[in-house]
Amino acid sequence: MQKLNSLWQSSWTLCGLILFELLLNSCSTGASIPTVSDDAVELMVRNEAAQIIAVSEDRDRLSEYQIFLSDFPRKDILGMSIGNHRIYISHELAKLASKRMSYLWMLRQTLAHEIAHEAAGHALQGGATHLNLGLFARGVSSGDVGLPWNVKLRNYSPEKELEADSMGLQYWQKLGWDCRIWVGILKNFEEQNYAGDAYHPTDKRLQQARGICLREEKGGVI
Numbered sequence: 568m569q570k571l572n573s574l575w576q577s578s579w580t581l582c583g584l585i586l587f588e589l590l591l592n593s594c595s596t597g598a599s600i601p602t603v604s605d606d607a608v609e610l611m612v613r614n615e616a617a618q619i620i621a622v623s624e625d626r627d628r629l630s631e632y633q634i635f636l637s638d639f640p641r642k643d644i645l646g647m648s649i650g651n652h653r654i655y656i657s658h659e660l661a662k663l664a665s666k667r668m669s670y671l672w673m674l675r676q677t678l679a680h681e682i683a684h685e686a687a688g689h690a691l692q693g694g695a696t697h698l699n700l701g702l703f704a705r706g707v708s709s710g711d712v713g714l715p716w717n718v719k720l721r722n723y724s725p726e727k728e729l730e731a732d733s734m735g736l737q738y739w740q741k742l743g744w745d746c747r748i749w750v751g752i753l754k755n756f757e758e759q760n761y762a763g764d765a766y767h768p769t770d771k772r773l774q775q776a777r778g779i780c781l782r783e784e785k786g787g788v789i
């Protein structure tokens with residue numbers, strides 16, 4: 568873990584980043600999230616996504632996936648999924664991932680998590696449980712992703728967030744990717760005192776990931 572720690576400490580310029588995903592209210596305004604065109608980076612992200620989709624429940628639906636790059640106004644948003652196999656990835660993260668391995672792993676975690684939301688059909692499951700949010704539990708709003716203020720966004724429930732992490736870790740295992748890297752990313756969030764929010768509690772995500780990773784190691788996978 569020493570090596571991983573130093574890896575993440577040296578690459579923490581995207582301070583405070585965490586996975587935020589939301590569900591676009593389909594009957595709102597028809598407004599779309601602003602995207603960025605960057606062919607080389609887009610190709611890299613699509614290739615990364617394709618190998619994850621290939622080991623997911625959606626392995627036969629690769630052609631249905633649309634992956635976009637976006638410069639989210641709120642800089643701690645790494646990625647989001649809005650249903651119908653549409654995923655948005657932070658352009659800043661993707662650019663860094665094409666240059667540095669540490670960010671490539673962060674991108675792979677983000678993609679696995681978002682693909683899991685899609686494969687599980689989370690966006691299609693209405694009536695998501697909403698918490699009573701406190702002052703420090705702000706979810707993602709329309710302005711955070713470059714949408715007009717009158718577009719309503721809905722966050723996935725914390726249960727769905729943890730499920731997406733769990734499924735994402737399964738994809739990593741199938742690809743032979745070390746779950747300790749996944750754990751290391753969340754551990755770094757914690758070390759930077761980034762607690763997440765009510766939808767993405769870093770402590771619960773880290774606790775779950777550690778448990779899954781430990782079971783993988785005991786099972787002789789690593």
Ligand SMILES: [Zn+2]
Pocket residue numbers: 586587588680684723727728731
């Ligand atoms: Zn999520």
